[in-house]
Amino acid sequence: MRSSIDEFEExxxxxxxxxxxxxxLSDMNQKFHIFSRMPQSMEHGFQFSVKDxxxxxxxxxxxxxxxxxxYVPPFDATAVERMRGRGFSFIGKTKxxxxxxxxxxxxxxxxxxNPINPEYVTGGSSAGAAAATAVMKYHVAIAESxxxxxxxxxxxxxxxxxxPTYGLVSRYGLIDYANSLDKIGIMARRSADxxxxxxxxxxxxxxxxxxxxxxxxxxxxxxxxxxxxLMQNIDQAVLSAFDRFTSKLESRGYEVVHxxxxxxxxxxxxxxxxxxxxxxxxxxxxxxFKYGKKTEDFSQGYNEFFTEARSSLxxxxxxxxxxxxxxxxxxxxxxxxxxALRLRRMLIEAMGNVLSEGFIxxxxxxxxxxxxxxxxxxxxxxxxxxxxxxxxPNLAGFPHISFPYxxxxxxxxxxxxITSHFNDYALMDFAGAWEEDFEYRFKYNVGSL
Amino acid sequence: xxxxxxxxxxxxxxxRLSGSERDRIKADIDKVITYFDTIESVDCDGYSxxxxxxxxxxxxxxxRTDVFRxxxxxxxxxxxxxxxxxxxxx
Numbered sequence: 001m002r003s004s005i006d007e008f009e010e011x012x013x014x015x016x017x018x019x020x021x022x023x024x025l026s027d028m029n030q031k032f033h034i035f036s037r038m039p040q041s042m043e044h045g046f047q048f049s050v051k052d053x054x055x056x057x058x059x060x061x062x063x064x065x066x067x068x069x070x071y072v073p074p075f076d077a078t079a080v081e082r083m084r085g086r087g088f089s090f091i092g093k094t095k096x097x098x099x100x101x102x103x104x105x106x107x108x109x110x111x112x113x114n115p116i117n118p119e120y121v122t123g124g125s126s127a128g129a130a131a132a133t134a135v136m137k138y139h140v141a142i143a144e145s146x147x148x149x150x151x152x153x154x155x156x157x158x159x160x161x162x163x164p165t166y167g168l169v170s171r172y173g174l175i176d177y178a179n180s181l182d183k184i185g186i187m188a189r190r191s192a193d194x195x196x197x198x199x200x201x202x203x204x205x206x207x208x209x210x211x212x213x214x215x216x217x218x219x220x221x222x223x224x225x226x227x228x229x230l231m232q233n234i235d236q237a238v239l240s241a242f243d244r245f246t247s248k249l250e251s252r253g254y255e256v257v258h259x260x261x262x263x264x265x266x267x268x269x270x271x272x273x274x275x276x277x278x279x280x281x282x283x284x285x286x287x288x289f290k291y292g293k294k295t296e297d298f299s300q301g302y303n304e305f306f307t308e309a310r311s312s313l314x315x316x317x318x319x320x321x322x323x324x325x326x327x328x329x330x331x332x333x334x335x336x337x338x339x340a341l342r343l344r345r346m347l348i349e350a351m352g353n354v355l356s357e358g359f360i361x362x363x364x365x366x367x368x369x370x371x372x373x374x375x376x377x378x379x380x381x382x383x384x385x386x387x388x389x390x391x392x393p394n395l396a397g398f399p400h401i402s403f404p405y406x407x408x409x410x411x412x413x414x415x416x417x418i419t420s421h422f423n424d425y426a427l428m429d430f431a432g433a434w435e436e437d438f439e440y441r442f443k444y445n446v447g448s449l
Numbered sequence: 450x451x452x453x454x455x456x457x458x459x460x461x462x463x464x465r466l467s468g469s470e471r472d473r474i475k476a477d478i479d480k481v482i483t484y485f486d487t488i489e490s491v492d493c494d495g496y497s498x499x500x501x502x503x504x505x506x507x508x509x510x511x512x513r514t515d516v517f518r519x520x521x522x523x524x525x526x527x528x529x530x531x532x533x534x535x536x537x538x539x
Contacts, residue, residue, distance in 0.1 A: 075519060209508040302539045341499055346496050
């Protein structure tokens, strides 16, 4: 299927198109709280939104965190600069869980609501990015994933979400959560759009020494591998739909096989150990005078001043700072942090072996989108366990894509496909082929022509 | 984590929690640490720590000074005195 970017460029825009689109989008924003910031007027061209933890020159970028309120970066993140350089037009900053700390998109003020039904969560942490993609016809979202922040909301909002191999897209200008896990990625309505945008934003960057410039492959796999441990604790409705989906794929010539990675469920605690350890050091720079919200009383000593500044952190951020500081403590560092890093090495090897045979396929999430109050009532361990399927590829840096494969009532069901490092194009090819025969459904089409 | 250890952690983190918030977060932290303990059952002997998920060459930049042309705008994010950011006493 051709990209909607090409389709948009070819279509004539009627008089007042951009004004009308901006008005419709503003109405959607009133209803679903998608954007933290939107421009007063709309630049002409294909629109892209940017997650609120990615810097846009002159536009407040707070990662939806109160402590960063008012921070206005004087530069564009590399991904944003490259998008603008190729003629894409910036339409707004999308809301997210504070600093990316969340699975459901509800850890921020006036959180986004799922456009399919606002009583339900969008998924997180790239909550607004998924909602924007679900309502806007000609648009792509620049999003970011640390442990599943692209796949989860893409699945819950019924869009395509792509997380590249770690290091292929520069992180310069990203308000970091966990440096060894953060990846800037893309959400769109079609895989062809994702491929187009990926080609724009990937590639080495002098400002990010962890950004890799190397060939990206499109090695097709005909074997689809179900890792048995990833299929535990999945809702029956999701399992039944997924079985029907894999049967369809078999009828199209794919071979579906089962493999075992016995320790893969331990990827979640390992992920939370590493991510909180890195987050607790990253958040130490928000001291109350350099970025964002200001603590005014300079007569205080540094410790009191810093402690007062940090009172603006949300509950989940405080929890993660405490956990991260604890696991890095000298007395327990080898038990938690170093052990988690060793476990990551084991996981990279075990998943790498399986991926050399074929794609790993699974539902993206073990549940259908919950209602907002249900998600808010989960204790942290239960909430973290919802990332059981999205965490392994994120922890090991493998590229993955989530795309709709079925619907239950109005709600989409997302499948996650994982491949080897640097085989990113193969994911877009697979999802693109799926889209030839399966039409994604969208309730809203703001900006249609 | 006992109360004394938790309070010590709060001091290191420079976090001050109110009574009910402290009790709630401490209970959550205890549950999560118990969950973290489950990685003990995995035998990782022979595996070195993976600090990055993808092997990458250690790249360095040329050791030279660049002029950041937007420093005036950068300083607008903080209270300033001349071209210094104003901060608390150390």
